[in-house]
Amino acid sequence: MDTIAARRLCEAHMHRYVEIRMHDGRGFDGIVEHIDNEVVCLAVPGAIEETRAFFPFLPFAPYGAYPFYPYPRRFRRLVLPLAGLAALSLLPYYW
Secondary structure, X not given: OOHXXXXXXXXXXXXXXXXXXXXXXXXXXXXXXXXXXXXEEXXXXXXOOOOOOOOOOOOOOOOOOOOOOOOOOOXXXXXXXXXXXXXXXXXXXXX
């Protein structure tokens, strides 16, 4: 699949849960979140092991200064080259 066809296919499935197969046989599933002329970005579900500290009470912190929480991130970003894309298929997403 050439890059123009791959880009159009990814644009048609923007913000959808898809499975992407690469030319080398690897497969990835995730939500298409960004498409560039050279890459496609997927939001891949799954927790990252790093957790952030949580400070429940900071008496002198300005408003909005609580960016830390003890939960792992639910999605990570995966950037794949459009030139290596072999196939894209829509997956069912169950809530």
